[in-house]
Amino acid sequence: MDENKPFDIVHRSLNKNVLIALKDGRFLRGKLIGYDTELNLSLEDAELFSDEIKKKLGVVVIRKNNVLSFTEEDTL
Amino acid sequence: MDENKPFDIVHRSLNKNVLIALKDGRFLRGKLIGYDTELNLSLEDAELFSDEIKKKLGVVVIRKNNVLSFTEEDTL
Amino acid sequence: MDENKPFDIVHRSLNKNVLIALKDGRFLRGKLIGYDTELNLSLEDAELFSDEIKKKLGVVVIRKNNVLSFTEEDTL
Amino acid sequence: MDENKPFDIVHRSLNKNVLIALKDGRFLRGKLIGYDTELNLSLEDAELFSDEIKKKLGVVVIRKNNVLSFTEEDTL
């Protein structure tokens, strides 16, 4: 189990494309280029989207308390 | 009582299918593959769903403060 | 007064049926089989319900910050 | 002033009927039978009500962060 703890999965996802589900129902997609121990995340080529909108955000820092879930796109 | 404390139940559910009720009324279903002492959870083959939507999320990390309840599907 | 402090009442309710009012207006009913010092709760044969819905959840762990109130059904 | 600090008033209300205004606009009424230093409260013969609903809850524990205000009914 150890290698599947939440932070192991985040660490394994570095330099990969990830999909972030936000608490408000929207999603962020981009390449994970950094994180810290509070689970603040850094993405590159990030895009904020929902059914209706799509907005490019470039290099982006996401504050931890907005994140519902985190997923590596390779596993989709 | 000791073996039924909240974390005992989460620990017993490792590698089993679990159903997570989220605060916003949606659900996540998947195989529990990890957790940490803050109750952040790791799922495999996760699916986010409500009455209207169903979205595959693959390997997913869920931040603790989104969780309403946690249940092992075998007990349903 | 001492034996009626909030945690005394939770402790006295072990292995009894309890009714949990959630912050979002819904209720959970089930047998209390465990708790921890943060007031995370473990229920058995749990059921999530509101006026419109009813959903069996089996053995369930409820995160503390979703709880509005806790009541022992014998006292109803 | 000292004897009117918030916790003095809660302590003076033990074994009296109190009215709890909840953050979501509803009210709880009952006899205060216990509290702790976090302002979790224990009520007896509690009733949850709003303009439309009224639901008996018996002996009830209320988690602190749902409370808007606390009042002793004798002072109404």
Added chain:
Amino acid sequence: MDENKPFDIVHRSLNKNVLIALKDGRFLRGKLIGYDTELNLSLEDAELFSDEIKKKLGVVVIRKNNVLSFTEEDTL
């Protein structure tokens, strides 16, 4: 500036009528009879009101995290 720090103003308002704006858009009015270092407040002859409702609450304790702002009525 020192005598105008937020807690200086609360302290100066003891035994005066105050108006509390709540986060949910409602107001509480009453005589400030106590407070603690967390900014929990005690009011006497308190009244909860909005455009539509008005409800007497007598001696009341208000939990800190419901307060938007605090004002001494003499300064209105």
Added chain:
Amino acid sequence: MDENKPFDIVHRSLNKNVLIALKDGRFLRGKLIGYDTELNLSLEDAELFSDEIKKKLGVVVIRKNNVLSFTEEDTL
């Protein structure tokens, strides 16, 4: 950069008119007469307003967690 850290800007605004954007979409305007290290703020001649309402609040203390942003009116 040092003299532009968030607290430097708040300190520089003492005795000046400031505009506070609140989280709920409303605004507060007034003269900043005090603050503490938690970013609780004291205003004089404060006014709470939105598109539809305008309410004088006199000397007012604002709890930190209601503040979205803080701006010195001279810089507008």
Added chain:
Amino acid sequence: MDENKPFDIVHRSLNKNVLIALKDGRFLRGKLIGYDTELNLSLEDAELFSDEIKKKLGVVVIRKNNVLSFTEEDTL
């Protein structure tokens, strides 16, 4: 990875134009002139906007818990 941790990206953005997505769906744009270790931010020539509104805010301090994401406009 180290130079892409969330705070590295914020630090690199000093004196550059940044776009702040707020939790409530609105955006702030301006020149980043300061920040602190809690991720409170100072902007110059800030503008608060959504689809419908646009409001100049001049020099502005943003409290950390309103921020959804932070992006350097050069990377858009």
